[in-house]
Amino acid sequence: MHSLTSLQRLEAESIDILREAVAESERPVMLYSIGKDSQVMLHLARKAFFPSRPPFPLLHVDTTWKFRDMYAMRERAARESGMDLIVHKNPEAEALGINPFTHGSAKHTDMWKTQGLKQALDLHRFDLAFGGARRDEEKSRAKERVFSFRSAQHQWDPKNQRPELWRLYNTRKNPGESIRVFPLSNWTELDIWQYIHRESIPIVPLYLAAERPVVERDGVLIMVDDERFPLRLGEIPKHKSVRFRTLGCYPLSGAIESDANTLPAIIREMLLATTTERQGRLIDHDSSASMEKKKAEGYF
Amino acid sequence: MNAAASATDRALIEGDIEQYLRTHENKSLLRFITCGSVDDGKSTLIGHLLYKAKALLDDQLSTLAADSRRIGTQGDELDFALLVDGLSAEREQGITIDVAYRFFSTDKRKFIVADTPGHEQYTRNMVTGASTADLAIILIDARKGMLTQTRRHSYLTSLVGIRHVVLAVNKLDLVGYSQQKFAEIEREYRAFIARLGGSIRQVTCIPLSALRGDNIVASSANTPWYRGPSLLDFLESVQIASDSTSAPLRMPVQWVNRPNLDFRGFSGRLLGGSVKPGDTVRVLPSGKISSVERIVDFDGDKAEAVNGESVTLVLADEIDISRGDVICAAQEPAGVADQFETTVVWFDETPMLPGRAYLVKLGASTLGGKLSKPKYAVDVNTLDHVAAATLDLNEVGVCTLTLDRAVPFDAYADNRDMGSFIVIDRLTNRTLAAGTLHFALRRSQNIHWQALEVDKAARARLNGHRPCVLWFTGLSGSGKSTIANLVERKLHTFGVRTYLLDGDNVRHGLNKDLGFTAADRVENIRRIGEVAKLMVDAGLVVLTAFISPFQSERKLARDMLPDGEFVEIFVDAPLAIVERRDPKGLYKKARRGELKNFTGIDSPYEAPASPELHIDAEKLDADVAAERIIAYLHAHDLLTHA
């Protein structure tokens, strides 16, 4: 009798979490951010409920500043999974034309993502939302439960989390309150890549190296993905072979120079890297306890 | 984050990444926790272990260095605790509040470590981490020795079923690396564990300095008297019993998968055993029996699924199954009960209220339940059983749990996931307590009868199947007993209660006074009919294997029972054949005239006109015949309760 490999075990655990959450909620939704973790989470959901379609919609909280390749992947994922895709853009942010260049990353992220997410959840009265966060990403994530309770104001109280024993997830909540569920809690970045490789899960091509137009700002390579990019005087985009370890809004995602254009090659690079994936994410550098604070305010 | 790889791993990553990935995927996983009293150095130890195991990357190290200078407790040196104490409140106060999960791997193993808080106030968070761990590192500050929290955490470690404990005698740098101090603590701790009983099978004691790094990944020159492994060496090599696939199948149904009217699958995770298409299963609490038709998977049907896998099963029969039901191995089903003796750990500031209606989640069932006044509470310091009227925050006690309805379960000692529960407040929805099931209390089996008459239907409910008589008839040597025996054996493995009446156990006792005259043959069958009827009333599936040659006596037996409960099985083999077989030499004897009134020779056999089952014993193999009979019983719902 064979026993499971750690990757098979992770898969089984995530599927268990997805099913449990769906069985115990009224209006579940999957937060879909188009990144590699979202792709894995979506793949697991399709497995968990097969031959049924996953019984919930995908929600993309759009900032209008994602890479064009990401929008393409979003449409493809919805088409292939047959799931409903809800795209929410904070109308206030839209009206004010909030963008990372004029308003800074903190304001941009708060308006589009944190407020946008809360609006979307309230609008559709979702009582449970899946997110692709992993505990190995960051110190405050490492502290979070798999089923993470949120007040009616979407707040996380890290000092008062529900005990979570064995596989017995307490999903009870009162009207207005909600639960965020993280099926990938126990996955590491390597697990994610290895699983993508093993399962041939489609990912946004930006994860693989290719010649792309970039400019260097404060030591970070930023890709000029569309004509909205305000080039500074004399700034000329250079074509470099680059790729991304994490994807978000293109003006806030740092590229790394690389020739790794296959999955094994990027896994190799990651394993030999001397920095974490969050290094490329500009929003985390705003303040040291920034993630915990953002999460307490309702960020995913 | 990725462990910056070891030199051997690096070479492999650079040389043959695919090979590295295969190796990595097959590494075993060890989940462990650190626990013990406040400030004993748990977080420091984990931080230092991550550092020494090269599980930290440059940006994390520079953040650590900056944080250490700004808010650390170690002056200009690194404060490793800051690597795990990730909440701002924790960093401000220099304590751990909630469990942190960290991930790292070496070239031998993968690890998930949960750093748990030492403060008594946050015991619930320690138990959260412990409940999924294989091993616990219990720290002791060498200056302070064993404290109440050390005992409490050891007790809780054993309560959740952890078998391996590392006693890390820490801060040895502050006691001059004293061997004597280490030995004293080790002695005292082992004595405590010996009294604790419980699940802990192995205690390994290691002298450490979490701050200075002694014996974390390599033997330290400061403790030349210590010959044992370093902490990491031990963690890499300790043998952890893998979850057993040899345990009986358990699959709580989490979700019923109905994409359309033609498909009905049951989704859940295997919490024991394994399953293959064709396996006979019993569904609890109904007790209905069916078999697995398919194991449906995204990548095509599977030939087998094992413990730990999340699957979707399709069963051969249309039976009513809903979330919370448990699909079990037919021959070794779980128990079904609504009252249990349990151990409860209370997590909430509001004390337990005996008799209050709480919600209880157990497996995939959430239902109403009550806890009794504790039989006793446990003083974690002395391990004494003390009288208690309730359980307060962080107290542990033994209570009776009574549920609103009966649910499938196993004892916690047999199956962690089938024997654990949490208690939820109906109003606030807080998780108030967690507990483990020891055993079902007697009332459970009796409870249904308090409301009902104990009648045939009630017995059928308890047995999980309906009673009937399988009346085999046919010439001597036709194969009645062989087939009846096979059928009985198969039914038994399905968990069906059976009894086989045949010549051996009837002729020698009850009917000892009867011979083979026609009158005696009639009386023989009448008595067998009466006994079978009593046994059917008692809820059994009765198999009778007698020639029973006369139409009228068989009708007599049939008429004693309600419609549908008398299944006449004609085992049909021509005289010429049975006489050639003549297994007991009886036909020869009869031909020679040594045996009077022998059916077929000098006494008639009246073949049944319309038996429920007609077995062609000349052509059919006994096993095939037995399968046909089982199939008949399934088809007529006799193996499920009404």
Ligand SMILES: Nc1nc2c(ncn2[C@@H]2O[C@H](COP(=O)(O)OP(=O)(O)OP(=O)(O)O)[C@@H](O)[C@H]2O)c(=O)[nH]1
């Ligand atoms: N000298 C010395 N100090 C240590 C050692 N281990 C930990 N400390 C110090 O003890 C203090 C408490 O360490 P922590 O790691 O935060 O203790 P903890 O057990 O995680 O505490 P809680 O999680 O709050 O219960 C810190 O100031 C550490 O630097 C050691 O081996 N030697």
Ligand SMILES: [Mg+2]
């Ligand atoms: Mg700590």
